[in-house]
Amino acid sequence: MHKAWPELLKRMRANKVSTSTKERQLVISARTWFCLYLFEHQMSYGTGRPAILKDDESIWQCRLLLQHPLAIEDDMRLVSTVELMAIRERVHNNLSPLFEKPVDDHTFNVLREADLEFRNWFATWDQAFSQKYEDAAFYRQSLQIQHLTAELFHNATALRGIDGPEDVQRMPHAQRELAIKSINIGRQILDITVNSPAYREGMKYGLYYSFDSR
Structure with missing residues (x-):
């Protein structure tokens, strides 16, 4: 599932976007992964344990999902929150050695x-x-x-x-x-x-x- 967004982004950059069943599944998988990234970080901050999922290519440039023809209205809230959580991860990583x-x-x-x-x-x-x-x-x-x-x-x-x-x-x-x-x-x-x-x-x-x- 973590490979869904990089694959979808690659297709978008190559102008191979479609509304096919395969493409729809990629969009759903990417959206699900973004949600998992958010929930996992919320749990890590709430419990004090290190986050397992990382700020990497599985979420990078996630706002471009909004340009996909299969994007839905709620995607704006989703990707904006993913971007905020990625900032928080970087801040946390910079602060944690100082704790x-x-x-x-x-x-x-x-x-x-x-x-x-x-x-x-x-x-x-x-x-x-x-x-x-x-x-x-x-x-x-x-x-x-x-x-x-x-x-x-x-x-x-x-x-x-x-x-x-x-x-x-x-x-x-x-x-x-x-x-x-x-x-x-x-x-x-x-x-x-x-x-x-x-x-x-x-x-x-x-x-x-x-x-x-x-």
Whole structure:
């Protein structure tokens, strides 16, 4: 199944796209693999174990699936989330060697670079959803929630060891700024989920993992 998307992409680049039964099966297999990549990473982050599936050719350039004649409406949400998860994997891989070391400037540099990547991801897909849907409030807020929760998750790695008021007093300036930023991110998330009618309405139809992974 992991070979489905590379094969489909190869066919697309060679202008051999069709709507045949074989092609349809490739599309279904690629879509299924993208879902597996997402779920496996969500479970790994939730349980603290390393992810097994990797950011490799089985998902690279997945947004091109949207150009296939057999693409469906939900594919935009799928591939946008795959792209976000690939960013998160890179950030996690850059941070994981630092977990057993004191938080230092290198940690904050990784998080600053991650922040830029998350912002670029959001801007790209926010524009795409805004152009596709006349009433895109739920989709745009869903993107924002994904962006904010991803950033908050990775910020937490630089706030480890802060267990009480005495630890707060000893926090270096960069860590204190990150803590304040993370608090504000948390407030933004709560504001959207609690106060946005469009988001609350859309989440009524969310699958259970949508709530578990937030």
